[in-house]
Amino acid sequence: MFTKDGKDDSRYNRDNIEFIKHSSPTVGELIEREYERQKGNIELIASENYSSEAVLAACGSCLSWKYAEGYPEAERKTGNRGRYYGGTEFVDQIEEYCCKKWKEVFDTDYHVNVQPHSGSQANFSAYRVAVDPGDTVLSFSLDNGGHLTHGSPVNFSGNLYDMVFYSVDHNGFIDMEDVCKKARECNPKLIVAGASAYARTIDFKSFGEIAKEVGALLMVDMAHIAGLVVAGDHPSPFGHADLITTTTHKTLRGPRGGMIFSKPELAKKVDSAVFPYAQGGPLEHIIAGKAVCAEEALTSEYKEYIHQVVKNSKAFCQAFLDMGYKVVTGGTDNHLFMLDLSDYHFSGKDLQDELDKIGITLNKNMIPEDKRSPKETSGVRIGTAPMTTRGYLEDDFVKVAKRIDAKIKEMEKYL
Ligand SMILES: *Cc1c(COP(=O)(O)O)cnc(C)c1O
Numbered sequence: 001m002f003t004k005d006g007k008d009d010s011r012y013n014r015d016n017i018e019f020i021k022h023s024s025p026t027v028g029e030l031i032e033r034e035y036e037r038q039k040g041n042i043e044l045i046a047s048e049n050y051s052s053e054a055v056l057a058a059c060g061s062c063l064s065w066k067y068a069e070g071y072p073e074a075e076r077k078t079g080n081r082g083r084y085y086g087g088t089e090f091v092d093q094i095e096e097y098c099c100k101k102w103k104e105v106f107d108t109d110y111h112v113n114v115q116p117h118s119g120s121q122a123n124f125s126a127y128r129v130a131v132d133p134g135d136t137v138l139s140f141s142l143d144n145g146g147h148l149t150h151g152s153p154v155n156f157s158g159n160l161y162d163m164v165f166y167s168v169d170h171n172g173f174i175d176m177e178d179v180c181k182k183a184r185e186c187n188p189k190l191i192v193a194g195a196s197a198y199a200r201t202i203d204f205k206s207f208g209e210i211a212k213e214v215g216a217l218l219m220v221d222m223a224h225i226a227g228l229v230v231a232g233d234h235p236s237p238f239g240h241a242d243l244i245t246t247t248t249h250k251t252l253r254g255p256r257g258g259m260i261f262s263k264p265e266l267a268k269k270v271d272s273a274v275f276p277y278a279q280g281g282p283l284e285h286i287i288a289g290k291a292v293c294a295e296e297a298l299t300s301e302y303k304e305y306i307h308q309v310v311k312n313s314k315a316f317c318q319a320f321l322d323m324g325y326k327v328v329t330g331g332t333d334n335h336l337f338m339l340d341l342s343d344y345h346f347s348g349k350d351l352q353d354e355l356d357k358i359g360i361t362l363n364k365n366m367i368p369e370d371k372r373s374p375k376e377t378s379g380v381r382i383g384t385a386p387m388t389t390r391g392y393l394e395d396d397f398v399k400v401a402k403r404i405d406a407k408i409k410e411m412e413k414y415l
Helices: 012-023 025-040 053-059 073-078 089-105 119-130 156-160 176-186 204-214 226-231 264-278 284-297 300-322 348-357 385-389 394-414
Strands: 111-113 136-140 162-166 190-193 217-221 243-247 258-262 336-340 363-365 379-383
Touching: 012 025, 012 053, 053 284, 089 111, 089 284, 111 264, 119 156, 119 217, 119 243, 119 258, 119 264, 136 176, 162 176, 176 204, 190 204, 204 217, 226 300, 258 264, 300 336, 300 379, 300 385, 300 394, 348 363, 348 379, 348 394, 385 394
Parallel strands: 136 162, 136 190, 190 217, 217 243
Antiparallel strands: 111 258, 243 258, 336 379, 363 379
């Protein structure tokens, strides 16, 4: 794993790169360069993280060679057919174990499907369970902090469903009164809650009550905050939502992938919305990685890690506030925050590009009521999950804030 001062305290990655070079010097060389980039950079992208080497190893294992369309025997109680291939004895046990462990992580009796290849595919299948094309969905738009799959016109969601969006108030907080008003007006079949660029606690309980009142299903997409839910640093959507989707590679620190949890009565629909509707054979090697990740998430060390992620985020954000910067919503409750650059003559993209040159990686992001285009943006999103994995504490992030401040001051002069 990479250390905080840009070293690597194991041989895992380097040995594997040498192995790849035997077959393809070009690919091996490029992976090596990416490895060096990651090792030396300060990674502030809020959706990224460094999974353990055990997770990486599971993802690179012989399970990648196995076809296993369908569901393991234990999942047949939901009415599914079993597997469509022979030789699934061991991948069955791995997938069943994975499901069992994730239910343990969230202490839930919800059904779980661990096969979605990504967060977007999990959402694709979850929509299929709740709505038909043309149905009304009330959701959080991309430019306010939602995800592409929450109804953007360039995504299947905006294309297939009749989207209505609730908004944020003038301070940038989700406006629950607006959610309630719009829900009563548009009578949606589904309400979507969750975000990719929102620094505040989301009130899943109120979302659940509103959904119930208007007879809609509630889907919570906890892709970003799932790790915080595990550690008790964000209220849980379990008990309030009918469908819960997540990625496994963000704060959960697992392999790149997705999962869907649902109320037990939706289990059969969820499973058939994943396979055969959206996907073919499951990635059993990634599912093994998800199982290892669950096991890690059950440890007290993981919960300590998440507590530190949140503490770091608050200290990092405060350092910017102390230096006079504007932050969307004026602070953060979670692992990320958004700098508001609308008063500057350079854009979020300019800052992203300039920081890239000095080895600090973050991403430009739209902020509420952004006057710049999505290609330019007036904000940047900053997250603490990856560098906290590498051992960063509050002081380390305050130092990074000062480096970013110095760069901004320089840009004010020369750009
Ligand atoms: C990241 C994210 C997704 C999509 O995940 P992918 O694995 O990139 O498809 C979905 N929803 C939210 C809220 C996200 O932040």
